[in-house]
Amino acid sequence: MLVGCDFSSAPSGRKPIVVAWGRLRGHVVVMDKLERLPSLAAFEQWLSQPVAWTGGFDLPFGLPRELVRALGWPLEWRACIQHYTTLTRAEIRDAFAAFCGARPVGGKFAHRACDRPAGSSPSMKWVNPPVAYMLHAGVPRLLAAGVSMPGLHMPSSAVLESDEVSPQKVALEAYPGLLAREILGQRSYKSDERSKQTPERLIARKDLVTGLEAGRTRLGLRLKLTHAQRDALVDDATGDALDAVLCLVQAAWADQQHSEGDSLYGLPADMDPLEGWIVTA
Numbered sequence: 001m002l003v004g005c006d007f008s009s010a011p012s013g014r015k016p017i018v019v020a021w022g023r024l025r026g027h028v029v030v031m032d033k034l035e036r037l038p039s040l041a042a043f044e045q046w047l048s049q050p051v052a053w054t055g056g057f058d059l060p061f062g063l064p065r066e067l068v069r070a071l072g073w074p075l076e077w078r079a080c081i082q083h084y085t086t087l088t089r090a091e092i093r094d095a096f097a098a099f100c101g102a103r104p105v106g107g108k109f110a111h112r113a114c115d116r117p118a119g120s121s122p123s124m125k126w127v128n129p130p131v132a133y134m135l136h137a138g139v140p141r142l143l144a145a146g147v148s149m150p151g152l153h154m155p156s157s158a159v160l161e162s163d164e165v166s167p168q169k170v171a172l173e174a175y176p177g178l179l180a181r182e183i184l185g186q187r188s189y190k191s192d193e194r195s196k197q198t199p200e201r202l203i204a205r206k207d208l209v210t211g212l213e214a215g216r217t218r219l220g221l222r223l224k225l226t227h228a229q230r231d232a233l234v235d236d237a238t239g240d241a242l243d244a245v246l247c248l249v250q251a252a253w254a255d256q257q258h259s260e261g262d263s264l265y266g267l268p269a270d271m272d273p274l275e276g277w278i279v280t281a
Helices: 040-047 065-071 077-086 089-101 131-144 176-184 199-214 227-235 240-259
Strands: 002-006 017-025 028-037 053-057 169-173 222-224
Touching: 002 240, 017 040, 017 240, 028 040, 028 227, 028 240, 040 131, 053 240, 065 089, 077 131, 089 131, 169 240, 176 199, 176 240, 199 222, 199 227, 199 240, 227 240
Parallel strands: 002 053, 028 222, 053 169
Antiparallel strands: 002 017, 017 028
């Protein structure tokens, strides 16, 4: 199975974590269903299901090496994440704000090597969007669930009480904006603010879905939807469901690379093992 996850560090019934399920048939990504998780506890429960999948998750898996070194945190990924987990969000904000405050205007944030090719926000941002908190909420839960993260963390196979090997779950850092821009350029297709949920963004969502169905990206994959699924993606003005599906397509590409013999699921062999990398960047 394949999954794409539009993650939130503070999910709720109004703004849940959205998971898109699907399968890869040749060069076609067949979407099966959307699932909405209204809390982090529900996300943990979802992770515990005995189902094997390869997933794309819209949250950063690592911090910039420059930042970690400046703060004196561990330079090995798992140790760094374990240290990060011990901090509160207020402590994270204060540490990152102090780092930014000592730097010149125009260069406040440290960046990962993947940020420029992906066009993504620095993983240390704590507002607009709060991706630093998403890392804090998401990655430790992936680790606790025994999920493999190629290039960063590959746990040994866990053995259940029944002596059966646990179904393998593989998580990759995805970024829906990277794939959306291949079809839409800089056109915006979503907003959480009702006043900004405009006809122009509705048209952009329709164009984005049409482009995915036609396979108009460099990934060489086409998305297959039912009419009802298509309507649901277009009608969601927040873009959360569509973002989950964009992550699903990125996960499908990664799984395809793995099936062709790439143990890193399409991630670059020289990626920084502390910072991580965004799949397809």
